[in-house]
Structures are given as structure tokens and as C-alpha cells.
Amino acid sequence: MIEVFQAGHALAAEAARYTAMGWMRGTSGNLSVTLDHDPLRLVVTASGLDKGELSAADVVVVDAAGEALPDQLQRPSAEAGLHARIAAVAGAGAVVHLHMLAPVIAAERWPGGIELRDLEMLKGFGRAAHDDLVTIPVIPNSQDMRVLGDAFEAGFDPATPALVVARHGVYVWGEDLMAARHRAECLEWLLRFKTETE
Amino acid sequence: MIEVFQAGHALAAEAARYTAMGWMRGTSGNLSVTLDHDPLRLVVTASGLDKGELSAADVVVVDAAGEALPDQLQRPSAEAGLHARIAAVAGAGAVVHLHMLAPVIAAERWPGGIELRDLEMLKGFGRAAHDDLVTIPVIPNSQDMRVLGDAFEAGFDPATPALVVARHGVYVWGEDLMAARHRAECLEWLLRFKTETE
Amino acid sequence: MIEVFQAGHALAAEAARYTAMGWMRGTSGNLSVTLDHDPLRLVVTASGLDKGELSAADVVVVDAAGEALPDQLQRPSAEAGLHARIAAVAGAGAVVHLHMLAPVIAAERWPGGIELRDLEMLKGFGRAAHDDLVTIPVIPNSQDMRVLGDAFEAGFDPATPALVVARHGVYVWGEDLMAARHRAECLEWLLRFKTETE
Amino acid sequence: MIEVFQAGHALAAEAARYTAMGWMRGTSGNLSVTLDHDPLRLVVTASGLDKGELSAADVVVVDAAGEALPDQLQRPSAEAGLHARIAAVAGAGAVVHLHMLAPVIAAERWPGGIELRDLEMLKGFGRAAHDDLVTIPVIPNSQDMRVLGDAFEAGFDPATPALVVARHGVYVWGEDLMAARHRAECLEWLLRFKTETE
Numbered sequence: 001m002i003e004v005f006q007a008g009h010a011l012a013a014e015a016a017r018y019t020a021m022g023w024m025r026g027t028s029g030n031l032s033v034t035l036d037h038d039p040l041r042l043v044v045t046a047s048g049l050d051k052g053e054l055s056a057a058d059v060v061v062v063d064a065a066g067e068a069l070p071d072q073l074q075r076p077s078a079e080a081g082l083h084a085r086i087a088a089v090a091g092a093g094a095v096v097h098l099h100m101l102a103p104v105i106a107a108e109r110w111p112g113g114i115e116l117r118d119l120e121m122l123k124g125f126g127r128a129a130h131d132d133l134v135t136i137p138v139i140p141n142s143q144d145m146r147v148l149g150d151a152f153e154a155g156f157d158p159a160t161p162a163l164v165v166a167r168h169g170v171y172v173w174g175e176d177l178m179a180a181r182h183r184a185e186c187l188e189w190l191l192r193f194k195t196e197t198e
Numbered sequence: 199m200i201e202v203f204q205a206g207h208a209l210a211a212e213a214a215r216y217t218a219m220g221w222m223r224g225t226s227g228n229l230s231v232t233l234d235h236d237p238l239r240l241v242v243t244a245s246g247l248d249k250g251e252l253s254a255a256d257v258v259v260v261d262a263a264g265e266a267l268p269d270q271l272q273r274p275s276a277e278a279g280l281h282a283r284i285a286a287v288a289g290a291g292a293v294v295h296l297h298m299l300a301p302v303i304a305a306e307r308w309p310g311g312i313e314l315r316d317l318e319m320l321k322g323f324g325r326a327a328h329d330d331l332v333t334i335p336v337i338p339n340s341q342d343m344r345v346l347g348d349a350f351e352a353g354f355d356p357a358t359p360a361l362v363v364a365r366h367g368v369y370v371w372g373e374d375l376m377a378a379r380h381r382a383e384c385l386e387w388l389l390r391f392k393t394e395t396e
Numbered sequence: 397m398i399e400v401f402q403a404g405h406a407l408a409a410e411a412a413r414y415t416a417m418g419w420m421r422g423t424s425g426n427l428s429v430t431l432d433h434d435p436l437r438l439v440v441t442a443s444g445l446d447k448g449e450l451s452a453a454d455v456v457v458v459d460a461a462g463e464a465l466p467d468q469l470q471r472p473s474a475e476a477g478l479h480a481r482i483a484a485v486a487g488a489g490a491v492v493h494l495h496m497l498a499p500v501i502a503a504e505r506w507p508g509g510i511e512l513r514d515l516e517m518l519k520g521f522g523r524a525a526h527d528d529l530v531t532i533p534v535i536p537n538s539q540d541m542r543v544l545g546d547a548f549e550a551g552f553d554p555a556t557p558a559l560v561v562a563r564h565g566v567y568v569w570g571e572d573l574m575a576a577r578h579r580a581e582c583l584e585w586l587l588r589f590k591t592e593t594e
Numbered sequence: 595m596i597e598v599f600q601a602g603h604a605l606a607a608e609a610a611r612y613t614a615m616g617w618m619r620g621t622s623g624n625l626s627v628t629l630d631h632d633p634l635r636l637v638v639t640a641s642g643l644d645k646g647e648l649s650a651a652d653v654v655v656v657d658a659a660g661e662a663l664p665d666q667l668q669r670p671s672a673e674a675g676l677h678a679r680i681a682a683v684a685g686a687g688a689v690v691h692l693h694m695l696a697p698v699i700a701a702e703r704w705p706g707g708i709e710l711r712d713l714e715m716l717k718g719f720g721r722a723a724h725d726d727l728v729t730i731p732v733i734p735n736s737q738d739m740r741v742l743g744d745a746f747e748a749g750f751d752p753a754t755p756a757l758v759v760a761r762h763g764v765y766v767w768g769e770d771l772m773a774a775r776h777r778a779e780c781l782e783w784l785l786r787f788k789t790e791t792e
Contacts, residue, residue: 025585026520026578050574099517101588108593120339120366121297124224129341129366141516143525168516168525178248182224189223192299197306318735318762319693322620327737327762376644380620387619391695395702421783422718422776446772495715497786504791537714539723564714564723 007033007043008056014177015045018098019052023188027051028099029169032062032083033177034092040064042084042095046074064088066145081145082152082171089153090161092173094180102191103170107138109195111166113155114138116190124186126161126174134160136187141168162187205231205241206254212375213243216296217250221386225249226297227367230281231375232290238262240282240293244272262286264343279343280350280369287351288359290371292378300389301368305336307393309364311353312336314388322384324359324372332358334385339366360385403429403439404452410573411441414494415448419584423447424495425565428479429573430488436460438480438491442470460484462541477541478548478567485549486557488569490576498587499566503534505591507562509551510534512586520582522557522570530556532583537564558583601627601637602650608771609639612692613646617782621645622693623763626677627771634658634682636689640668658682660739675739676746676765683747684755686767688774696785697764701732703789705760707749708732710784718780720755720768728754730781735762756781 011031018024018031029051032044044066045051046058061069066081068074083095106114114136116122120129127134137160139151152163152171161183163171172187174180209229216222216229227249230242242264243249244256259267264279266272281293304312312334314320318327325332335358337349350361350369359381361369370385372378407427414420414427425447428440440462441447442454457465462477464470479491502510510532512518516525523530533556535547548559548567557579559567568583570576605625612618612625623645626638638660639645640652655663660675662668677689700708708730710716714723721728731754733745746757746765755777757765766781768774 022585025517025581028517028520028582050578099585101585101592104589105592118339118365120363121223121226124226129339141514141525165516167514182248185223186226189220189297189299193302196299196303316735316761318759319619319622322622327735380644383619384622387616387693387695391698394695394699421715421779424715424718424780446776495783497783497790500787501790537712537723561714563712 003035004043004059004061005056007035008059010177011043011045011059012054012056014096014181015051015054017181018096019050023098023100024051025099029097030077030079030083031094031096031177032080032087033094034087035061037087037091040084040088041069042080042087044076044080044083047077048075078143078145082148085145085149085152086163086171086173089156090158090173092161092180093175094177095171095173096177096180096184097169097171098184099169100184100188102188102195103136103164104167106191106195107164107166111138114164114191114194116194119190119193121186121190121193125183125190127159136160136162136164136191138164138166141165201233202241202257202259203254205233206257208375209241209243209257210252210254212294212379213249213252215379216294217248221296221298222249223297227295228275228277228281229292229294229375230278230285231292232285233259235285235289238282238286239267240278240285242274242278242281245275246273276341276343280346283343283347283350284361284369284371287354288356288371290359290378291373292375293369293371294375294378294382295367295369296382297367298382298386300386300393301334301362302365304389304393305362305364309336312362312389312392314392317388317391319384319388319391323381323388325357334358334360334362334389336362336364339363399431400439400455400457401452403431404455406573407439407441407455408450408452410492410577411447411450413577414492415446419494419496420447421495425493426473426475426479427490427492427573428476428483429490430483431457433483433487436480436484437465438476438483440472440476440479443473444471474539474541478544481541481545481548482559482567482569485552486554486569488557488576489571490573491567491569492573492576492580493565493567494580495565496580496584498584498591499532499560500563502587502591503560503562507534510560510587510590512590515586515589517582517586517589521579521586523555532556532558532560532587534560534562537561597629598637598653598655599650601629602653604771605637605639605653606648606650608690608775609645609648611775612690613644617692617694618645619693623691624671624673624677625688625690625771626674626681627688628681628686629655631681631685634678635663636674636678636681638670638674638677641671642669672737672739676742679739679743679746680757680765680767683750684752684767686755686774687769688771689765689767690771690774690778691763691765692778693763694778694782696782696789697730697758698761700785700789701758701760705732708758708785708788710788713784713787715780715784715787719777719784721753730754730756730758730785732758732760735759
């Protein structure tokens with residue numbers, strides 16, 4: 001399917017970029033784009049591969065449970081289930097899960113949620129630069145995507161397109177891969193600023 | 199107009215370079231060159247685009263108020279107004295507005311102005327290496343370019359080609375893009391040095 | 397021998413990658429792949445060369461003592477002896493010795509061994525993300541590879557594919573160069589996290 | 595002269611590499627190779643240019659005082675005088691002057707000299723890994739190259755191929771550009787290690 005190939009091409013390029021930034025060390029992290037919202041279909045990067053060396057074929061089409069559709073050549077990450085949950089709940093067109101250091105360090109200091117406010121970079125994250133208290137939710141790590149998904153949904157605020165999983169990494173989403181990238185880049189900057197100044 | 203195209207080409211290349219350094223995260227920051235001083239005309243990077251992927255056409259010609267001239271295809275950033283104000287007041291040939299982390303962290307510690315002195319790198323910033331107290335002005339953030347412009351002008355010292363906007367980013371200027379780049383690079387070094395040693 | 401040339405090509409590419417990350421400064425560090433387990437034969441990067449500029453010919457075949465086989469054109473690093481010991485004891489297919497800063501800083505704070513636990517990135521290192529206490533062994537530095545080898549073997553745990561040599565660097569291994577790379581990248585992340593949060 | 599052109603080519607490539615590492619911000623720093631020891635002739639990078647964009651022609655031949663020989667097209671940096679002094683006193687084949695942050699931060703904490711000892715990376719700097727106390731000399735900054743040169747010579751130890759100029763940068767030398775690079779890279783690592791662990 002041409003849409004899957006195009007998505008795979010975009011996902012591979014984006015993953016190489018994140019790898020160069022040190023945000024997808026080893027085979028960590030995964031990226032997805034939403035192919036269809038009803039029924040939910042996501043194209044997600046395949047599991048177990050070096051994220052700096054993906055090809056357009058290194059993707060899997062998954063359903064709302066993060067399970068691979070029949071006849072897929074690659075295996076999806078277990079985390080595809082959380083990608084699908086975020087796509088469903090937030091209506092996201094793209095979700096990026098990155099092992100950035102800054103959000104994990106910030107979550108260690110502010111395990112109840114990371115508050116940001118009155119910073120211009122919040123505009124790049126999709127919020128206001130002034131008088132808008134933004135709380136990045138932090139949830140405990142788990143290997144069970146339903147547990148993570150329930151914790152995500154319990155704390156979901158449609159205005160906040162990110163979720164930190166403690167001692168693990170961050171999920172950021174948007175209408176497409178570019179929007180998710182811009183929000184992820186701005187969030188990383190904001191969390192380094194907060195950690196270094198508070 | 200060939201000058202606009204040439205400026206656009208130079209601005210795109212410079213923006214890609216700053217993006218690679220992490221100083222234009224998301225769509226943040228903007229760069230301009232002065233086309234004419236009387237009446238004031240600036241070529242400024244367009245709003246809302248990834249600054250690492252600009253083409254020579256992703257620029258807008260603006261007037262002294264930062265408003266786009268008629269028939270421009272792209273939308274200028276609101277911050278074009280401050281670029282124009284700096285170009286007018288300082289007589290700059292190029293202004294770069296970057297979301298570097300170091301100046302914003304320094305401004306948090308020294309909100310009344312950041313003092314630098316007796317450092318060789320000050321020469322690269324356009325000042326003397328010895329016995330020359332340099333104060334980088336810090337002004338509060340605002341979304342109103344006239345407010346920012348008035349604060350800039352109130353504290354303007356012709357010998358100091360930079361302005362930090364608290365919790366936001368930095369403006370640096372010079373006679374051309376290369377001069378602005380060199381000053382910006384040296385300033386970033388100086389502010390990291392100061393923050394890490396004081 | 398074609399296998400040696402192929403290994404040399406892979407080692408040169410991998411060394412260039414590590415150099416770009418700042419983990420093989422100067423001529424420091426060395427990489428090896430196991431050619432044969434019985435008798436033990438390793439292809440190891442040659443001594444004294446810039447690790448960012450190796451060619452496929454800049455390798456040496458060594459035996460279980462790290463000594464060059466006859467007719468080798470290059471000189472092996474003295475550290476080839478520890479590569480061979482690790483390959484023999486751990487059954488590794490590839491060993492990377494890197495002068496990363498993070499493990500050496502961590503070893504200074506936790507000279508008796510660096511404990512990691514309950515972190516998702518441990519999966520990329522080959523361990524579990526939960527309820528699995530991982531201790532990265534730290535041994536004192538020495539120029540005698542038998543001393544280092546004995547200390548390594550005394551603390552060897554088959555489940556832990558890394559060894560920190562205090563005030564020196566780190567050894568990481570796996571079934572092939574890619575596995576060793578992924579573990580090394582994840583370990584570096586984990587040690588920066590630990591040092592910055594504890 | 596073909597040797598000058600070859601030196602210019604090597605200096606430009608080396609300067610681009612250092613620029614990418616952030617060690618020649620703006621137009622800062624300069625590199626030289628010794629063309630002749632008697633009478634002393636150095637090829638040194640020209641003043642006032644972006645060090646990431648030099649061509650092979652952007653060099654100047656200078657004498658033992660750092661003064662340009664007749665008919666040179668470019669202007670040498672004032673610092674060429676210190677390059678020449680180091681080449682004469684230490685017999686160096688190449689001298690690199692870099693505006694690294696780490697040595698300048700370390701000099702702020704240890705203005706009487708920076709002591710290093712029992713670190714493997716000292717081998718890459720040209721010293722022993724054990725039981726060899728290395729003191730990197732620190733001298734006060736000055737714009738007078740004779741003052742800097744006298745201070746350098748007063749503290750010169752033939753075994754220590756580096757000099758830190760406080761609140762300025764570092765000089766490192768060796769028999770050729772590659773040796774100087776390796777020593778500079780190792781020294782930077784060592785000084786970050788020391789600053790972060792002591």
C-alpha cells in the first residue's frame with residue numbers, strides 16, 4: 001500500500017534524525033503515524049532495529065490494540081499499544097516515543113507532574129507563553145501497555161500533547177510527524193531549562 | 199528581486215546551521231538582513247516553518263513596523279517588528295534571534311543584566327578583552343513588539359550588540375549575517391563560562 | 397582472508413561512528429570481533445591510529461593472549477589481551493573498548509561497582525527493566541593485561557556485558573558489533589542518568 | 595610554494611574539524627605548522643576569518659616574531675607571535691590554539707596550574723598513565739605576545755605539551771597537526787573529568 005510505504009519512508013528519516021540527537025539510543029524508542037482513525041490503523045516502526053538505520057520497509061501496520069495486522073513482515077514493539085491508545089484518545093496523527101534524558105531526569109525530581117509556565121518555548125509546544133500553567137504528566141513505568149494506557153488516560157488533558165513515563169522516556173504527539181517533532185524539541189529544551197534553573 | 203532571493207538563500211543556509219547547533223528548536227527563532235535603511239526594508243525568515251528546512255523562498259520583506267510589504271507569499275513572524283526596531287536603532291545589517299539555552303539560563307540568574315569582563319572571547323563579541331565591563335541587557339518577555347522594542351531602546355548601548363529576552367531567547371546583530379553569527383557564537387560561549395564558574 | 401577484510405571494514409565504520417560521538421578521543425579505545433573461538437582468533441583495530449580515520453586494513457589478527465599472528469602488517473594495542481580474555485570468558489562475538497566520560501565519572505563515585513535498577517534502558521543493555529539489580533563492575537586501572545583480566549574474571553557475571561576500568565574507560569560486549577554498540581549506547585545513557593540524579 | 599599550499603590545505607581541514615567541535619567559535623583560535631626551524635618559519639591561519647570556512651590560501655608565512663614575511667596576501671593573527679615562541683622553545687612541528695571551554699573553566703578553579711595524575715588518557719597527551727604528576731601551566735591573559743611568551747617560557751616543561759591562558763583558551767603542540775589534535779582531544783577530556791569529579 002503506497003500510504004504505508006510513504007509513512008515508512010517518513011518514519012525512517014525522522015528516526016535517523018532523532019538517533020543523531022541521541023534520543024533513540026540502541027534500539028530504543030518508536031515512532032508512529034495514524035493511517036486511519038476508524039477503524040484505528042497505525043504505521044509504527046518495527047521492534048529491535050537500530051533506529052538510525054531503518055529503511056522504509058521497517059514498519060508494521062497495527063490495530064487499536066497495537067497488534068500487527070495479518071501478513072506483516074516485521075514485529076511491532078510492545079509499545080505500539082500505547083501509541084494506539086494515544087492516537088485514539090488524543091486524536092493524534094503522529095506519536096513519537098523518545099528516550100530523551102531530560103524528561104526522565106525531570107520526572108525523577110517532579111514525579112507528580114512537571115510544571116512549566118511563562119516561557120516562550122511553550123508556544124512551540126502548543127501552549128501559551130504567559131499565564132498558562134502547563135503540567136506534563138508523569139506516570140510510573142510498566143511493561144503492561146494497558147496499565148500505562150489507563151494511567152495516561154486518567155491524567156489526559158487535551159491541551160497537553162506529552163506524557164513522561166518515569167525512569168523510561170517521553171511520548172509526544174501532534175497532527176503529523178513534523179508537529180510532533182517540533183513539540184518534542186521544544187519540550188526537551190523546556191525541561192533542561194527547568195532542571196538547570198530550579 | 200535578485201537581492202531578496204540572495205538574502206533568502208543566505209538566511210536559509212544560516213538557519214540550517216543554527217538548527218544543527220540546537221539554537222532554533224521547533225520553528226523557533228528568526229533571522230533577518232537589512233535590504234534598505236531608508237525606508238527601512240528587511241528580509242526576514244517566514245513564520246511557522248522548520249528552521250532547518252527553509253528554502254530561499256521562505257522569506258518575507260517587511261517594513262519598519264515588521265509588517266509584510268504587499269504581495270508577499272509568506273507570513274512574517276510577529277517578532278519581525280523587533281528585528282526592524284533593532285535594525286533601525288542599531289543600524290544593523292543583520293539580526294539573529296535564537297532560542298539558545300545559555301542566555302535564558304543566565305538571565306534567570308542575573309535578571310538585571312549579565313555582566314562580562316576580562317575575557318578574551320569578548321573580542322569576538324566586538325568588545326575589549328581587558329578592563330571593559332560589558333553588560334548584556336535583559337528585558338522581560340512580552341508578546342507586544344512595541345513593549346519589547348521600547349525596553350530594548352531604553353537600555354540600548356551602541357557598543358553592546360545583543361539583547362536577552364528573559365524566559366525566551368537572545369537577539370544578536372552585526373553588519374552582516376557572518377558578523378552576527380560570530381558574535382552570537384562568542385556570546386553563547388561567554389554565558390556558559392559565566393554560568394558554570396560563578 | 398576475506399573475513400578479516402570484512403571485519404576490518406565493519407570495525408573502521410564503527411570506530412568512525414564512536415569517534416564522532418567523542419568516545420574514541422585521540423587514538424584511544426579499540427574494537428574487536430571474534431573470528432574463531434577455538435583456537436581463539438580476534439580481529440582488533442590497530443594501535444596508534446586516529447580512530448576516526450581507519451581503513452579496512454588497519455586491523456590485526458591476534459590470538460588468545462592478544463599477540464599478533466605472524467605476518468600481520470600492523471601492531472595490536474596492548475589492550476588486545478583484555479579483548480581476548482573477555483571474548484574467551486564471556487563468549488563474546490564483539491568487544492568495544494571506549495573512553496566514554498560517563499562511566500569513568502561514575503566509577504569515581506562508586507568505585508565498588510555501579511548499581512542500576514528499575515530503568516527501562518536496562519533492557520537495551522540486556523537486562524530487565526524491573527526488579528533486576530544490575531551491578532556494573534569497576535576494577536582498578538593497570539598496564540598489565542593479565543592483572544586487568546584476572547580482576548575482570550574474578551568479578552565476571554555472565555548477565556552483565558560491561559566492565560569499567562577506573563580512571564580509564566569501559567569495555568562492553570555482545571554477540572556482534574551491533575549488539576555491543578546498542579549496549580554501549582544504553583549504558584552511557586544509564587550512567588549519565590545515575591550521575592545526574594543521585 | 596608547494597609546502598605552504600599543502601600546509602594551508604591541512605590547516606583548513608583541521609580548522610573545520612575543530613569548528614565543528616565548538617572549539618573555534620566565531621573567528622577565534624588559530625593553527626600553525628612549522629615550515630622551517632632555522633630560520634624559524636611558520637604557516638599560520640589568517641586572522642579574522644570564520645575558522646570553519648577557510649581555504650588553503652587563508653594562511654600566512656611568519657617569522658620567529660610572528661611577523662608576516664614580505665608579499666603575504668593575508669594578515670596573521672597577533673597570536674602568531676606566541677605560536678612562533680612555542681615552536682622555537684618546544685621544537686614543535688604544529689601548534690593549535692583553541693578556545694575550548696573546559697581548560698578555561700579549569701584554569702578559573704586552579705589558577706596556579708591544573709594537576710592531573712593516574713588517568714589513562716594522560717598517555718594520549720604524551721605522559722604516563724600512572725605515578726606521573728602532570729601540571730598544566732596556567733598564565734594570565736595579555737594582548738602582548740612577549741608577555742605571554744615570557745610567562746610560557748618561565749613555566750616551560752618539555753614533558754608538558756600544553757599551556758592554558760586564563761580567561762582565554764589553550765595552546766597544545768606536537769610533532770605534527772595529528773599529534774597536536776590527539777593531545778588536544780585528550781586534554782579536553784581530562785579537564786572535563788577533573789572539573790566534574792573534584
